[in-house]
Amino acid sequence: MIQKMNPLALGLAALVAGLCAPLAGADVAAIVAQFPANDAAAANALFEALLDEGDDAIEGLCDQLVPLGAGDDNGPRYALTGLARYVSRPGAEEDREDVEDALLEALEDEDNAEVKQFLLRQLQQCGGNETVSEVGGLLLDDATASHTILTLDAIGTRKAKRTLTKALKKTKGTTQIQILAALSDDGRNRTAANVIEDRLQAQPEADEYVHLLSLLVAFQGHKAHGALIDAMDREEARCRKAALSHASTMMDTSAVKKWRKKVADADTSDAVKREIGALLAAASE
Amino acid sequence: MKTTPTSKSTRRQFLGTSAAIGLFTIVPRKALGGPGHTPPSEELTKAVIGVGGMGRGHLGYPGSRLLAVCDVDRAHVNTALERVDDYVKGYSDFREVLDRDDIDIVHVPTPPHWHALISIAAAEAGKDIWCEKPMARTIYESQKVVEAVQKHDRMFRLNTWFRFQGGFYGMGTEVKPIKKCVENRLLGWPLKVTVGATTGFNWKFQWSGLTDLKPEPIPETLDYDMWLGPAPWKPYSKHRTHATFRGYWDYDGGGLGDMGQHYLDPVQYFLEKDDTSPVEIEVDAPQQHDDAVGSWRRITYRYADGCEIILDGAGTDEGVAYIEGPEGKLFQKFESDITGLKEKVDALPDPAPQITDFSESVRTRKKFALNESNGHRSCTLVNLGVIAVRLGRNLRFDPDAQRFIDDEGANRLLHQPMRGPWHV
Numbered sequence: 001m002i003q004k005m006n007p008l009a010l011g012l013a014a015l016v017a018g019l020c021a022p023l024a025g026a027d028v029a030a031i032v033a034q035f036p037a038n039d040a041a042a043a044n045a046l047f048e049a050l051l052d053e054g055d056d057a058i059e060g061l062c063d064q065l066v067p068l069g070a071g072d073d074n075g076p077r078y079a080l081t082g083l084a085r086y087v088s089r090p091g092a093e094e095d096r097e098d099v100e101d102a103l104l105e106a107l108e109d110e111d112n113a114e115v116k117q118f119l120l121r122q123l124q125q126c127g128g129n130e131t132v133s134e135v136g137g138l139l140l141d142d143a144t145a146s147h148t149i150l151t152l153d154a155i156g157t158r159k160a161k162r163t164l165t166k167a168l169k170k171t172k173g174t175t176q177i178q179i180l181a182a183l184s185d186d187g188r189n190r191t192a193a194n195v196i197e198d199r200l201q202a203q204p205e206a207d208e209y210v211h212l213l214s215l216l217v218a219f220q221g222h223k224a225h226g227a228l229i230d231a232m233d234r235e236e237a238r239c240r241k242a243a244l245s246h247a248s249t250m251m252d253t254s255a256v257k258k259w260r261k262k263v264a265d266a267d268t269s270d271a272v273k274r275e276i277g278a279l280l281a282a283a284s285e
Numbered sequence: 286m287k288t289t290p291t292s293k294s295t296r297r298q299f300l301g302t303s304a305a306i307g308l309f310t311i312v313p314r315k316a317l318g319g320p321g322h323t324p325p326s327e328e329l330t331k332a333v334i335g336v337g338g339m340g341r342g343h344l345g346y347p348g349s350r351l352l353a354v355c356d357v358d359r360a361h362v363n364t365a366l367e368r369v370d371d372y373v374k375g376y377s378d379f380r381e382v383l384d385r386d387d388i389d390i391v392h393v394p395t396p397p398h399w400h401a402l403i404s405i406a407a408a409e410a411g412k413d414i415w416c417e418k419p420m421a422r423t424i425y426e427s428q429k430v431v432e433a434v435q436k437h438d439r440m441f442r443l444n445t446w447f448r449f450q451g452g453f454y455g456m457g458t459e460v461k462p463i464k465k466c467v468e469n470r471l472l473g474w475p476l477k478v479t480v481g482a483t484t485g486f487n488w489k490f491q492w493s494g495l496t497d498l499k500p501e502p503i504p505e506t507l508d509y510d511m512w513l514g515p516a517p518w519k520p521y522s523k524h525r526t527h528a529t530f531r532g533y534w535d536y537d538g539g540g541l542g543d544m545g546q547h548y549l550d551p552v553q554y555f556l557e558k559d560d561t562s563p564v565e566i567e568v569d570a571p572q573q574h575d576d577a578v579g580s581w582r583r584i585t586y587r588y589a590d591g592c593e594i595i596l597d598g599a600g601t602d603e604g605v606a607y608i609e610g611p612e613g614k615l616f617q618k619f620e621s622d623i624t625g626l627k628e629k630v631d632a633l634p635d636p637a638p639q640i641t642d643f644s645e646s647v648r649t650r651k652k653f654a655l656n657e658s659n660g661h662r663s664c665t666l667v668n669l670g671v672i673a674v675r676l677g678r679n680l681r682f683d684p685d686a687q688r689f690i691d692d693e694g695a696n697r698l699l700h701q702p703m704r705g706p707w708h709v
Binding site for chain 2: 035040042043044074085086089114117122124125126147149178179181182207208210214238245246249
């Protein structure tokens with residue numbers, strides 16, 4: 001039902017396919033000049049024509065990319081974005097691999113950061129484990145790390161998660177936090193939890209501390225109560241509030257004991273005791 | 286053991302407790318309330334985060350007293366502060382606003398790529414939330430908002446209102462009589478609803494970005510890194526930000542993102558689809574750019590029971606009814622091919638009542654008419670359309686699992702991974 005085209009679209013597709021047939025062996029530039037296509041049928045016919053031209057044609061398109069503002073490369077950008085989306089459709093695995101290979105080749109040869117980012121965005125849509133194997137090194141380059149994490153996060157395979165986990169020990173700062181965030185949906189991850197605990201020990205500024213607490217809860221669940229209790233020693237109310245907020249959603253008997261111990265601690269200030277008291281009171285309701 | 290968040294202890298509850306345990310001091314008359322005075326303990330307070338465009342309207346929304354404004358552009362903060370009382374404080378970082386214990390409600394009229402993050406942070410900080418439409422830029426993000434709001438027992442309202450008030454753009458009628466007509470099956474079932482220029486909906490429906498942006502110097506007043514927030518880093522261009530951000534996929538979905546939830550949410554309401562989503566989405570659109578949103582001609586949503594919503598972006602469906610069913614049609618201004626339809630509808634009982642004052646919702650802890658749950662579903666309509674337009678292909682969707690069926694390429698667009706350190 002949904003896959004049926006209406007007669008008008010079918011006619012148009014046939015017309016475009018007819019128009020494009022002579023282009024199959026023609027210069028790729030003639031195909032690219034027709035982007036952006038006016039509808040899916042026309043676009044798909046152009047993508048098929050490009051795929052027929054082979055990997056070299058797609059790599060040739062990548063060669064035409066220029067950094068934003070350095071010239072008009074909308075034709076190749078439309079073509080490559082469209083291709084990446086087209087080959088991500090069901091049942092197009094062979095085409096997807098061809099486009100992925102071409103994009104990876106281009107990525108390896110490219111020097112400009114913005115163009116690399118564009119290529120990584122396309123791999124975000126159509127990349128698979130081959131991409132995972134190839135882009136790990138880009139996690140260590142400040143210019144590409146963020147986009148590479150986005151790509152690996154989108155690919156989301158076990159191999160992608162392993163690559164991100166391995167990179168945790170080699171990265172720092174915002175890159176490391178972005179990797180932690182990308183892994184946080186999967187729950188338990190001892191390496192990630194250890195990295196966070198190390199960073200929390202270093203007592204970073206409040207915003208980062210709050211981010212890390214949230215991530216630690218994602219990785220450790222109830223086991224994070226210890227770190228949340230430690231957060232009550234922070235001077236900034238934001239850190240303590242974040243800890244209390246996380247704790248409040250996972251209070252059980254064992255957690256109550258731990259938090260009571262903190263209240264009983266002679267080093268705990270009266271103000272913090274009151275804050276924890278409110279948590280314990282709410283938990284007992 | 287009940288897992289009630291500590292953050293639920295509100296400023297007003299604290300004041301009540303303080304009074305009970307004997308804290309007292311001399312307070313001015315207006316603080317105590319009485320005729321002509323609302324005591325602060327009864328008054329709701331708010332902050333508005335994002336005061337550049339839509340946010341300026343939120344400054345004056347009734348029901349609460351404004352205490353703080355926040356924007357990543359200092360110029361916006363300064364402009365807002367010129368319009369409000371002297372005691373209102375300006376901020377550039379929303380996290381400092383959420384730190385304040387004296388704020389009950391956080392308004393979030395930022396660009397949509399920030400909606401989920403700030404709404405979730407506000408929920409975690411124990412605030413109630415008044416969020417602009419669309420609820421979030423992805424289906425995953427609005428799911429996470431639902432989780433956070435419910436986990437922390439917060440009240441949430443989305444800032445579109447046509448399911449309970451207003452003339453509903455060019456329809457020339459409120460939604461209530463339509464709801465009565467539909468729920469009493471006066472048009473039969475299933476129904477086809479066409480939303481487009483010819484049925485009264487054409488305000489800003491097509492909104493496109495530019496495909497030839499060039500890097501420009503970042504204005505001194507703008508914290509561009511914070512403006513981008515979770516969105517991928519891209520060189521600054523003025524057109525990418527502020528009043529024209531809707532034209533770029535990283536931040537919104539063009540006119541569909543801007544107006545879609547206004548138009549679609551009431552339809553979802555009267556079609557009784559508040560807890561489900563379509564199973565098929567068909568699209569007719571030109572090929573889309575990597576970065577800039579383009580136009581589209583038609584999006585068709587089909588539910589499992591056969592009801593359809595058609596977005597006629599090209600405005601070509603001349604003479605089509607707004608709602609068409611097996612028993613009859615309904616046009617603008619409640620005109621119909623059913624004789625005496627208006628009189629029949631007038632004689633029917635009103636639909637189930639809704640809470641349409643957010644202050645009441647906050648005070649009574651009862652869900653607002655358009656809340657996180659049904660708001661997520663109507664935002665999902667918007668985002669399903671966005672994904673189909675971007676991919677240029679028809680899609681099948683599982684409304685329970687909230688994933689596309691047999692299309693991992695489409696599933697990759699359920700969420701846009703976030704740039705660090707942001708995450709939901």
